[in-house]
Amino acid sequence: MASPGYSSPYGVSSPDGRSSSPIATTPHRGGSPFASASPRRPSRRSASAAPSTPMSTDDTLPPSSSSDAGDDAAFAGDDADPTPVYVWGTSISVQDVNAAILRFLRHFREPDNSASASAAAAAAAAMEEGRYMREVHRIMELEGGESLDVDARHVFDYDPDLYGKMVRYPLEVLAIFDIVLMDLVARIDPLFEKHIQTRIFNLKSSVCMRNLNPSDIEKMVSVKGMIIRCSSIIPEVKEAVFRCLICGYYSEPILVDRGRVSEPTRCGRQECLAMNSMTLVHNRCRFVDKQIVKLQETPDEIPEGGTPHTVSILMHDKLVDAGKPGDRVEITGIYRAMSVRIGPTQRTVKSIFKTYIDCLHLKKTDKSRLHIEDTVECNNNSSSTHKAGDDEMPDYQDKVEKLKELSKLPDIYDRLTGSLAPNIWELDDVKRGLLCQLFGGNALKLPSGASFRGDINILLVGDPGTSKSQLLQYIHKLSPRGIYTSGRGSSAVGLTAYVTKDPETGETVLESGALVLSDRGVCCIDEFDKMSDNARSMLHEVMEQQTVSIAKAGIIASLNARTSVLACANPSESRYNPRLSVIDNIHLPPTLLSRFDLIYLILDKPDEQTDRRLAKHVVSLHFQNPETVVQDVLDLPTLVAYISYARKNIHPQISDEAAEELTRGYVDMRRRGNTPGSRKKVITATARQIESLIRLSEALARMRFSEWVELRDVREAFRLLEVALQQSATDHSTGTIDMDLIMTGISASERMRRENLVAATRNLIMEKMQLGGASAYLRDLLEELKKQSSVEVTQNDLRNALATLMSEGVVVIQGDSVKRI
């Protein structure tokens, strides 16, 4: 034994680290199969004998192909036992596996590397070290890493046979793997004393937790799930040291074999040899950490009407505390079963087995792949930053391919529209707007620090019974991080964030409200009009700055709330009054209203055709197999996948011609206000609209998975905006679009009328009343005005006009009497 530092653990027939057993009765990795398997011994001897041969002590020397051959040959020579050694109970030859692993470690190269290397460059490539050799060197240099992560797919690519053996007989193959690895390390640097463990991950197929069955026992499996509970860390004795109570002699460290310490019955010193005198010395024992973790199925794997399954995971050493409750992880490990004793003192075992997974590798996964929280990253180069190897799951790739196929369909836009809430009838333009909201525009952050939001806010106003709430519910279901609240039941703090006292510790805690929780999602607010003004005012910041600021109880914080707001409101008089403006109908402050990119009026117009379709639809809901009703639409999971993929990976940019069109269209919209022949200045579009347009056209490009915003996107964006504006911002008295209606709540024509009235009133007062003379009554003035003017004047209008005059210092109003000054 050349280096006792690592050869000693082999004395117990299993590699270090995992030789610990979870509990006393547990067979463990390297356990029972080996215990009865004597064949392991010769292989170990041959393996550990190898480092003593002075082959390549120089660790800086890269193993060239010729020396590899020599090594392999040396191994072959070492292993040239007359009888091949088999793993107990199988037809696996230890030597074969040994050689296969060594070949893999030495020669495996990433496929893309070798692909680039042509036959001519093969020699050069061969000079380059294999991936895992580099890895081993790195670990040795760092001295910190104690495990070598081995991608099981690499093993499969290199040697499918080895992969198969590894999955079917992980205990045996991994033990050999570790030995080969140690050997390899020892050759490079005989003084390297740490044990390097092999951690296999990324198996070709992962098992659904509920499909684990007895045939998986002792096999390598990979399961995905969510950690729900972690035990405290359990120190486990690895090497025990005993001291003689009589003479004080310390025994050699005794290795713990399968949870059992073989306590020496007599003192080891020849002079003493006292019986039953040995006692355990705790602080000289070596301990390792151990932890048990409960893993539960993730919601998407639970069949309908079922409850999630759980499985226990046993973690060792470095893996302890690698995952916290709530984490979604992928575990690769060995599925084990252990028998249960009836009582701790009884030897009889129940016929029941408890199962657990001996964890080899833990990988954290973000949610389930397609719901990845993504989304509209502020910098567009995010797509290049995430690891290339991360997304290369074949099933994921398949899905992406399918999505890409979909995106190439010419009618994808219509198809998406049709798939959105297929059971809600009509409202196609509204659905298109909502789709844009789901896809979202690009957020932009300028170097100066100014940022532009990419989220699209939508307000739906409409008559009761026009399935607004259902649309909201649907979006809420669809959006990866949607929050649904009702305006009536939300307070300002409930929406943003609030500070509370933790009942247990008394510390002040910041708790997130709906808007913060729906960061990068859609916050659906039903009954927006019923919300208190106080709560609504909080939305100003959220909807433009996309943050929530808190200054309360010693906590000053600004939280991200990059959320799209989808609100719906009922008209204040329960039914929409077409003779009033939107503002009057919904009683929302114009400042807030202007922050919505799209405002849709969903009116219930009498129309036989729609009625009939609705009726047909309702009838079919009741009488037909629901599956046959909806055709040719994407199902919900596909739609969700499509949207999340687009949000994550597609960051469209505006092409030149699209930019041109945007400018032209915007100018056009502005110009429309200046109709020739009318003096009044009507604002038909504001800077906010052009931002909205950009966002909308970006979202539209995203729907096609296109990296460029094209002309047609811009045109469609204009159309959408116009549809929305026509509904909401049309001045009913002139029929033109008037942004003032939204910005200030008063249309330009209305303002003209008011100005006219003020002028008329002023004239009247100047005419009729003396400076400082007797005062006139309001109703008399009203009479006079009504006689003069052609339009109808109400007392309220008059009061408004007089108030203006009073501020100008023309009159004084006392109660109902007016006095000129």
Place this chain on the structure above:
Amino acid sequence: MVGLAYDFVANPLGAVRLSFEKAVASSPSDADPTVAFRGKDWGAIDLFRDFLFEQGGLSQVPVLDASTHKWIQPNTLVRFRGMVQDMLGNEFYIGACKDGPTWRTNKFRDLSSFPMPPSCETLLWERHLFHCVPVPGQNSWTLESSPSPTARNMSSCLTFQHREKRRRDGDVDAVELDASDGDSSCSKKQKEDVNPAFVSSSSNDWRNHNNVSEPTKGDHAFPENTLSCLVKVYDMPESQFKLNDVIEFIGIYTFDPELVITKDDSDDMMYDFMEDAVAHLPSSKVPRLHCLVCKKLAAQDFPPSSHAVEPLPHVVKSIRESLLGHLTAVLGNDGLAAQFLLLHLLSRVRARVDLITVGKLSLNLTSFTRESVSIFGNELTSAIQNLLPYTQAIPLTVEYLNTATLQPRKDNQTGRLVMGALQLAQGTHLTIDETNMQCGTLNSKGVENASLLKHLMEWQTVEYDFEYYKLEMAADVQLLVLSEGKSNILPADLVLPFRPTTVSAVNAGAEELQSWRWYLATVRSLPSSSEPEISKMLENEMVDAMREDRSLGSTDLNRLLTMAQLTSASFGEKSLSLENGEGVGKA
């Protein structure tokens, strides 16, 4: 079969063993016999099926419930009806082991009946664990009286009972306490074996509710005086059962009260950690049932099928009339309310299309006052209790909302699903009495509970709390709300002012009750179909209705159609007939 060496009821394991031995013997000697039996039955189930259903053995099998549980012996055949309250995953056990030259099986038992030498050849099989409880709100008329112990095993019963008694000395006073005090619920003692589970005489109504409403104590999160059971199911995919299914199991009952001390070893904390879910249901407290035969139960399985299988139109119509009369009497001669109530009682969730739940019809009877609730409310509740298999009632108050546990919640510490009041079997009727609602402040729990109820009302789904996420479970619960004004907390599909005129004593004969139950269960389960011309007619009807009344939205139309469908179903017709469709607009 002549000369059986075993008795199916008293010694089912004997039957299992013999059939296993026979199967092993008859299989070809070169093949490994046990591999063939893994995940399969070797003929034992057929044997039992034959006994139960062909030879009429079913009637000999005692029903396991809180009252019979005392005298039923372990390792005998029992029947148990329960709702799947929690699924505890699967369990691996040594299915068979080679004891010398012979194979022995452990199937259908907890402990192996023979000592297993540590090095013997064993085979691991799996079985699924379900935690089943008596169906919440199950009414007493659905409980079948079990056959009394036959003379044959009476003697052995007695000795057993005697032993039991001694062991349960502590429980005796719990029984007395329970008998004297109507709503004793605070007795901390384990008394799963006393007190019939659900008593449905009207005087006991509110007590029942108290059981449900009170915050659960201890680690048994279900009403304490009921018998829950850990059912082990073999050779069947787990997906066969869903949460909250009501299932009748026939299987082998085991219960070992002796096995109390399993874990006094404090070192084995890991051991606890691994076992927890089942460890909280120790076999000394919760009996095990090894299922041989099981069957999902629907509402129509409860009334004894004394009537013709095919519902004949004239029979159905006459029963409908009498039931309507009964309901009218119960509702103080309010005929309209009775009509609606009938439709409400017949409703069930027929389909779910995205967000629309088709077929539900919740009813809100308004204009109740304190006095009228005490008269008609109780009358109504007991009438419904007598008609439907599962009923529950919730007295909705601020205090109730703030304290009650409505939401089922997964306790990740124990690995168990903690039952909430809204974990109900499919087809349960839930009466919510809002008349006692006062002004008050809801705390966060209250808000959550209120939204849970609202959600159930609108979408017929209940969110289960799994600590790190919520899972929506489909429900099918008929909701009846009694309130003074229109309930805004719980927006029902139908709101109807209740106008009683007379108070009349209502008495229904057993015969009539039977026929009504049969009627409700049968009509409710009728499939619906529609001819194209009727759909056409309905469409026209709806378009006309919409033209007349602009306020009709799709939800109104949905409701009208549901009502029309139920109306026609109430006459026992499978398809919507024309004249019923005509009534759509008028309703």
